[in-house]
Amino acid sequence: MTDWAWETLHDDLHVGLRRSKVLFDSKTDHQRLVLFDNPTFGKVLTLDGVIQTTEADEFIYHEMLTHVPVMAHGAVKRALIIGGGDGGMLEELLKHPGIEHVTMVEIDASVIEFSKQHLSAICKDAFEDPRLNLHIGDGAVFVAESADSFDLIICDSTDPIGPGEALFTQGFYANAKARLDQGGVLVTQNGVPFLQPDELRGTMRAFRQLFADATCYLATVPTYVGGPMAFGWGTDNPALRQVTDETLQDRFDAWGAETRYYTPAVHKAAFALPPYIERLVIP
């Protein structure tokens, strides 16, 4: 009999993934962590029943939350990742030789230990990189108490349920902004606007009050069903979004890395918003 994992994140739509083999199922101090195999997606990680990442499509999410801000900024040296326990964001970010330092603040040490052991296809050896300063704790508390500053902050959170809820508040965004260097940028995972409009609406309301340039950009990630996913974009330097095609291409060529989703043209196109999403950004 076929075994299905049903994601119950959305009230009116349940996503079922075939579970060809359950590899791990345990309760950490913060959430229930399950890893299973799916013939199309490879290993699938869920936390509290919500899909976090899969081996097959993680590159889309991780490339778009790292390379878009890094390429737009052009000189990111110090970055902060909030969440991101599977290590995919860290691995992608560290591909940029200009990055000198990454602080990563993850609330659940078990997700990291687990990912090192079972999701090495995603995190590779990123957790061993000497540029990493790993901090186990609540990202909301970290940005409220830290005196460090960063060119880029990436919020790679779970959905606003359980421990991730604190990472969708006006107070968190304000404290994160205070940790940005001048001209720095904050990017956030903001769910799928068609199914989770309030998530994007709330973040954009906060961003409009905090940043000179507040918007979102989009990418389609197969396992986050319901249309494109939104990534929040907040900075006091509007020039980052106006960077020319030529400059982006020069930066991309100079970097010389092989990507599977990101290109300068995809970067530019990602900021084109269909009206049903734009209305959530600018009501």
Ligand code: SAM
């Ligand atoms: N790509 C994923 C998604 O959108 O479904 C997110 C992946 S990543 C695994 C999310 C991480 O955020 C988890 O490891 C979780 O433990 C962490 N997290 C949740 N709330 C947090 C908080 N308040 N501070 C730091 N990390 C948090």
